[in-house]
Amino acid sequence: MNPEAATENGDSASLNEILNFKGAAEDNLAESKLFDGIQSKHGLADIPAAKISELMKLNSLESASTHSLFSVVSNILDDSIERKNGDIPQCVASLVKLVVQEIEARVSKQADNLRKQNGLYKSREERYQSRVKALETLALGTTEEHEVIMKKLQQIKIEKAKMEEKEKLQEQDLIRLMEDNDHYKMQISSLDAELESSKHAHEKDRLQLEAQLEQTRVESENKILELQCLLSESTKKVQELEAFSESKLVKLKRRELGYKHFIDSHFGSLQELRMSSESIRKEVMRTKEIYVEELSHFGFNLKGLVDAAQNYHTVLEENRKLYNEVQDLKGNIRVYCRIRPFLPGQSQKLTTIEYIGENGELVVTNPSKLGKDSHRLFKFNKVFAPAVTQEEVFRDTQPLIRSVLDGYNVCIFAYGQTGSGKTYTMSGPSMSSVENWGVNYRALNDLFNISQSRKSSIAYEVGVQMVEIYNEQVRDLLCSDTSQKRYPC
Numbered sequence: 001m002n003p004e005a006a007t008e009n010g011d012s013a014s015l016n017e018i019l020n021f022k023g024a025a026e027d028n029l030a031e032s033k034l035f036d037g038i039q040s041k042h043g044l045a046d047i048p049a050a051k052i053s054e055l056m057k058l059n060s061l062e063s064a065s066t067h068s069l070f071s072v073v074s075n076i077l078d079d080s081i082e083r084k085n086g087d088i089p090q091c092v093a094s095l096v097k098l099v100v101q102e103i104e105a106r107v108s109k110q111a112d113n114l115r116k117q118n119g120l121y122k123s124r125e126e127r128y129q130s131r132v133k134a135l136e137t138l139a140l141g142t143t144e145e146h147e148v149i150m151k152k153l154q155q156i157k158i159e160k161a162k163m164e165e166k167e168k169l170q171e172q173d174l175i176r177l178m179e180d181n182d183h184y185k186m187q188i189s190s191l192d193a194e195l196e197s198s199k200h201a202h203e204k205d206r207l208q209l210e211a212q213l214e215q216t217r218v219e220s221e222n223k224i225l226e227l228q229c230l231l232s233e234s235t236k237k238v239q240e241l242e243a244f245s246e247s248k249l250v251k252l253k254r255r256e257l258g259y260k261h262f263i264d265s266h267f268g269s270l271q272e273l274r275m276s277s278e279s280i281r282k283e284v285m286r287t288k289e290i291y292v293e294e295l296s297h298f299g300f301n302l303k304g305l306v307d308a309a310q311n312y313h314t315v316l317e318e319n320r321k322l323y324n325e326v327q328d329l330k331g332n333i334r335v336y337c338r339i340r341p342f343l344p345g346q347s348q349k350l351t352t353i354e355y356i357g358e359n360g361e362l363v364v365t366n367p368s369k370l371g372k373d374s375h376r377l378f379k380f381n382k383v384f385a386p387a388v389t390q391e392e393v394f395r396d397t398q399p400l401i402r403s404v405l406d407g408y409n410v411c412i413f414a415y416g417q418t419g420s421g422k423t424y425t426m427s428g429p430s431m432s433s434v435e436n437w438g439v440n441y442r443a444l445n446d447l448f449n450i451s452q453s454r455k456s457s458i459a460y461e462v463g464v465q466m467v468e469i470y471n472e473q474v475r476d477l478l479c480s481d482t483s484q485k486r487y488p489c
């Protein structure tokens, strides 16, 4: 505010008061500046309307507050009423118009803003309504969720218990693992010790082996040297041999020449020989023909022989038949008597045998009786004297035994009192010599010999039984079980 300007012009001072922005609205510094500019030099009545409008524009009327604008209008109007008795100058009217237009523009702008805000509030309200609904549905859902959560909580508790158990087990495992670890550590330490010892041993072995290797190397080197010496020697020998063979080759060539001369000289005699060999060949051919003739003649004779052999078999069969018939005629049952010689130590004794006939008669004396009763005559098929050998006894039974091979049954048995010589006759005193063999061994030997000779045409199976009849009880003498000798075994 310029006090000098107010004193110079009374209109200017009153406009000053009217437009004193500071006094009306202290809150707007921009407006104060505007009206400071306007009031500084002239009063409002003196300023042309175009100038006022320009000044207002320059001082940015748009930036002034609505309240200050109303104050400005009111002050202008009050001032006009006081000074001009209700007449409003043109410049003030245009100014008021401008301010009113600004106020209207602002009011409409504010109305638009309010409408917009109203719309915003409505949309917000709708949004809140929908949120309220969502929260209500959420509130309903929370009870179900609560149950689910409780169940989950329960499960979590169970799982927690399980986890605790697992933890305990893991702790136990850990303890066990630690124990194992200690154990393994001990093992490792023992293994380390073993490893160390084996390492030492291996080291020792290695050193030994190295020493051996060195020794072998030295030996092999020596051997190589020896071999090289031998090689040089053998090369020398080879050279010698080559020289020798060379000289021999020369000799052989000379010999070859000699042989050639010899062959040439003998070629003529060879021709002669060929001629003579031809004549010999012819001779051989002739002999061959004669031989073939004789061979066919021989074949013819052989056929006759085969026929004769076949006839021989039939004759043999007939012979056998006749032979067995003779045996039958001789009697199916034959009784032989063998007189045992005195045993060593019985030479003083007198014999009771008085006569042994050729046809099996035997006269025995009885010194205790007189007359006719003192002699008794026995008749057998044959009587063997005390001096008769085992062979002679067997010879008489041999034909009968051979009948077995033609399918006849034969039984030979020895009968007599104890010590009379049954075993001696049937088996023999010992097996050591063939001469001592008794009837049994000789019979079997004979049968085996015959079956062997006839094996090309007949296969025999030979079976043997040997029994003893004593006190009317039959005992098997071939039974191996001595406790079970009763026949049959």
Ligand SMILES: Nc1ncnc2c1ncn2[C@@H]1O[C@H](COP(=O)(O)OP(=O)(O)OP(=O)(O)O)[C@@H](O)[C@H]1O
Pocket: 339, 340, 341, 343, 386, 416, 417, 418, 419, 420, 421, 422, 423, 424, 425, 429
């Ligand atoms: N012909 C003989 N020549 C020589 N010694 C014989 C003759 N016969 C039997 N002896 C002898 O007579 C003894 C009795 O013979 P052996 O044992 O054969 O009789 P045994 O009848 O079998 O008797 P046992 O019924 O008790 O068995 C034996 O010492 C035996 O060597």
